Amino acid sequence: MDHLQEKTLSRKHIYSGKIIDLYVEDVELPNGKTSKREIIKHPGAVAVIAVNDEGKIIMVRQYRKALERALVEIPAGKLEKGEKPLNTAKRELEEETGYTCQNLTHIISFYTSPGFADELVHLYMAEGLEKMNEESCLDEDEFVEVLEVTLEQANKMIEQKEIFDAKTAYAVQYLTLKMAE
Incomplete structure (x- = not known):
């Protein structure tokens, strides 16, 4: 496992559109603290x-x-x-x-x-x-x-x-x- 990897704790789907999907994820950082990530999924x-x-x-x-x-x-x-x-x-x-x-x-x-x-x-x-x-x-x-x-x-x-x-x-x-x- 990569020592820089962020572990996803939860994922919430916010929006689905014609081009993108938007998610908000709670992640555990490499130092054990938590943070939020806003992620756009795109088909390429x-x-x-x-x-x-x-x-x-x-x-x-x-x-x-x-x-x-x-x-x-x-x-x-x-x-x-x-x-x-x-x-x-x-x-x-x-x-x-x-x-x-x-x-x-x-x-x-x-x-x-x-x-x-x-x-x-x-x-x-x-x-x-x-x-x-x-x-x-x-x-x-x-x-x-x-x-x-x-x-x-x-x-x-x-x-x-x-x-x-x-x-x-x-x-x-x-x-x-x-x-x-």
Whole structure:
């Protein structure tokens, strides 16, 4: 047993939503004292780095209510129940951007906020992009603008806080390092 582990003493389900479940747990700390932990359970998500033949990154700009502003992000979305991350990545790329791809390669998976949430994001690289004939098929409550930006523009967008989320900043840094090889 890990000497840093917190033992769950009780767990109370507070809320179930479309995207998350919220729990409050009473835990015993490694020193024997107790504390409360607020925990968000999330089904997981994917994010897709998609670069077209001109070397431009396909991104979306969308309003994020939690931040009360629009952000520029790589295409991403949550896993549906029983859906494999690879299938989610293909679906989200098509739905959000109107592009399909010949190949999807898993790069890495990472936790977004492990201090309070178990959301695991699976990052993929899409290659061999092809614009689909039909329009993208967004969720009914989803509104996005599709952008094509150079790596240099993406790095400037990070500096200007237009790109301000971890998965997209990670993707841009990944591409920057890959181009430097």
